[in-house]
Amino acid sequence: MEKKPSHVRTVIAYIVLIILTFLCLFFFYILIINASRHHSEIQKGFSFLPGTAFVRNLKNVLKDANIPVVSGIKNSLIVSSLSAAIATYFSALTAYGLYAYNFKLKKPAFIFIMLILVMPTQVSALGFINLITKMKMLNTLYPLFLPSIAAPAVFYFMYSYMQSSLPIELVEAARIDGCGEFRTFNRIVLPIMKPAMAVQAIFAFVSSWNNFFIPALVISDNSKKTLPILIASLRSADFLKFDMGKVYMLITIAIVPIIIVYIALSKYIVAGVALGGVKE
Amino acid sequence: MDKGKKIKDVSYAKYGYFFIAPFFIAFLIFQLIPLGQTIYYSFFEYYRSGLKIIGPNPVGFANYQALVESGFLKYAGNTIIMWLIGFVPQIIVSLILAAWFTDVRLRIKGKQFFKVVIYMPNLIMASAFAMLFFALFSDNGPVNSTLISLGILHQPFRFLSTVWGTRGLVGLMNFLMWFGNTTILLMAAVMGINPALFEAAELDGCSPRQTFFKITLPMIRPILVYVLITSMIGGLQMFDVPQILTNAQGSPNRSTMTLIMFLNNHLYSKNYGMAGAVSVILFIVCAILCLLVYFTLNADDGMSHGKKKKKARRA
Numbered sequence: 001m002e003k004k005p006s007h008v009r010t011v012i013a014y015i016v017l018i019i020l021t022f023l024c025l026f027f028f029y030i031l032i033i034n035a036s037r038h039h040s041e042i043q044k045g046f047s048f049l050p051g052t053a054f055v056r057n058l059k060n061v062l063k064d065a066n067i068p069v070v071s072g073i074k075n076s077l078i079v080s081s082l083s084a085a086i087a088t089y090f091s092a093l094t095a096y097g098l099y100a101y102n103f104k105l106k107k108p109a110f111i112f113i114m115l116i117l118v119m120p121t122q123v124s125a126l127g128f129i130n131l132i133t134k135m136k137m138l139n140t141l142y143p144l145f146l147p148s149i150a151a152p153a154v155f156y157f158m159y160s161y162m163q164s165s166l167p168i169e170l171v172e173a174a175r176i177d178g179c180g181e182f183r184t185f186n187r188i189v190l191p192i193m194k195p196a197m198a199v200q201a202i203f204a205f206v207s208s209w210n211n212f213f214i215p216a217l218v219i220s221d222n223s224k225k226t227l228p229i230l231i232a233s234l235r236s237a238d239f240l241k242f243d244m245g246k247v248y249m250l251i252t253i254a255i256v257p258i259i260i261v262y263i264a265l266s267k268y269i270v271a272g273v274a275l276g277g278v279k280e
Numbered sequence: 281m282d283k284g285k286k287i288k289d290v291s292y293a294k295y296g297y298f299f300i301a302p303f304f305i306a307f308l309i310f311q312l313i314p315l316g317q318t319i320y321y322s323f324f325e326y327y328r329s330g331l332k333i334i335g336p337n338p339v340g341f342a343n344y345q346a347l348v349e350s351g352f353l354k355y356a357g358n359t360i361i362m363w364l365i366g367f368v369p370q371i372i373v374s375l376i377l378a379a380w381f382t383d384v385r386l387r388i389k390g391k392q393f394f395k396v397v398i399y400m401p402n403l404i405m406a407s408a409f410a411m412l413f414f415a416l417f418s419d420n421g422p423v424n425s426t427l428i429s430l431g432i433l434h435q436p437f438r439f440l441s442t443v444w445g446t447r448g449l450v451g452l453m454n455f456l457m458w459f460g461n462t463t464i465l466l467m468a469a470v471m472g473i474n475p476a477l478f479e480a481a482e483l484d485g486c487s488p489r490q491t492f493f494k495i496t497l498p499m500i501r502p503i504l505v506y507v508l509i510t511s512m513i514g515g516l517q518m519f520d521v522p523q524i525l526t527n528a529q530g531s532p533n534r535s536t537m538t539l540i541m542f543l544n545n546h547l548y549s550k551n552y553g554m555a556g557a558v559s560v561i562l563f564i565v566c567a568i569l570c571l572l573v574y575f576t577l578n579a580d581d582g583m584s585h586g587k588k589k590k591k592a593r594r595a
Contacts, residue, residue: 003556009386009488010386013386014388014593016376017316017388017394020373020377020394020397021394021397024400025397042422043420045422045425045426045429046429084454090302090303091303093302094300094305097295097297097298097589098296098299101296102292102295102296105297115571116570117309117577118566118573119311119566120517121311122519123559123562123563125314126318126547126549126552126559127313127317129313130552146308149305149306150303150304150307155303156481162594181295185299193284209405210403210405210520212406212523213519217547217548228405229406230521235524235527236528248412248415255408258403258404258525259311259400259403259404262396262403270396273461274464274465275468
């Protein structure tokens with residue numbers, strides 16, 4: 001008698017979960033199906049089975065002179081990789097500075113970073129664009145990754161990780177052995193921080209890969225454009241004249257690499273979300 | 281001996297400054313100085329008219345006054361409405377899922393699979409996701425053609441020409457992108473509750489509903505507050521999805537124009553005075569929300585801060 005209500009609840013739970021799973025996956029399923037179909041097939045309506053034009057669509061997108069996809073992928077990769085590397089290294093460095101040393105401004109510095117933890121960069125976009133114009137960095141990739149040196153959310157994650165996994169005795173032991181402070185950080189602290197850095201590198205890479213607002217204001221030169229800007233330019237072009245196979249293919253190129261990496265590393269990423277609690 | 285140690289301590293302090301210097305220098309250059317300049321420009325008439333640049337002329341609060349007249353309040357309203365359409369179902373679904381996933385009596389199998397699936401949309405490029413929705417929900421797109429061929433509709437429903445169709449799509453996308461993230465956060469919070477509480481509740485014959493409202497919900501309140509505030513900040517930044525979905529028009533009839541889209545338009549047309557005024561208002565709202573986040577995190581982290589102090593003293 002006791003078990004019955006629990007049984008009904010389990011069934012309801014599974015039904016809801018299956019509906020949500022369907023919602024999450026269905027759109028990407030259509031995306032991949034349509035990326036493999038010919039323009040005329042797509043116009044005719046929806047199909048559950050993939051078409052045969054996948055390679056053809058891919059070739060068409062890659063050689064389209066109006067949307068420089070190859071350089072777009074390259075630019076996106078450069079910016080995202082550098083952002084990820086810079087954000088994780090400098091956040092670990094900052095976190096270590098505040099964790100391992102005692103100095104007068106330690107507490108104010110920590111409070112300051114915590115106060116700006118979730119401050120959006122959009123509020124200072126106007127001054128930012130002005131400044132990089134003066135610094136002759138407009139239309140270059142530098143302004144897209146250099147600000148990652150100051151990533152408060154990544155810092156907070158690193159700091160929390162140090163509290164739980166970096167015994168200060170280890171640092172003291174290194175000092176006694178005559179290891180310099182920078183060397184201690186690079187040779188002893190960084191290897192211990194590897195799990196935290198890997199998780200944060202993934203998040204930093206993805207958010208930079210997906211970033212649209214600032215890059216769209218900084219970049220106007222076709223050869224410097226990143227993938228989100230290319231997608232936006234596709235939207236503002238006369239949509240009806242477009243080969244829909246190409247449109248779906250470009251979206252696939254922007255999304256699928258991230259999904260593949262995510263599925264491969266999902267265990268660590270999901271655990272990282274639960275730990276971090278802080279996302280931009 | 282003691283003296284020698286003290287000198288050593290002092291010499292270590294400078295490394296602290298070395299290590300945190302890059303962060304603060306980068307923050308100063310890329311955020312703080314730009315923020316100062318943004319605030320400064322908000323008090324100037326400074327825009328481009330054709331090829332001519334007007335200003336900068338100091339105008340006091342005229343830009344702020346002009347904001348209200350140019351629809352700022354309407355765009356703020358749009359942003360809040362679209363945020364709510366996404367957030368309300370998001371928090372309800374996430375709470376239910378978090379309760380189910382952590383309920384030992386339910387024994388849901390494949391938890392890891394479901395977590396992986398529901399978090400996935402969060403990593404998708406928002407602009408590509410919006411482009412995908414635009415293609416799928418266009419008048420002759422797959423969604424309409426499917427609904428017609430199933431006999432549910434007789435003619436295409438023009439999602440992107442109706443106010444609530446477009447707002448609904450934006451809300452749906454925000455919901456899909458964020459409910460997995462919220463679920464995982466809330467689950468972590470529920471799992472942090474002392475299991476003895478749930479056991480005691482079960483022994484006392486609490487129904488799942490009672491357990492949820494009397495134990496789970498009050499215990500995870502700090503995280504709920506955190507989720508609410510960060511989601512509000514995220515909502516204020518809403519840009520990519522409506523920008524791409526409506527091609528920067530906020531169509532139909534500017535009913536999906538968000539505050540950041542409005543800011544973007546001014547930045548694009550190089551009206552720095554107005555862009556500054558929008559930014560300053562956004563900054564003030566965000567600063568209040570940042571303060572709230574600071575206090576919730578500190579209240580929540582009481583224990584780890586104690587730990588930190590102990591360790592710092594030892595160092």
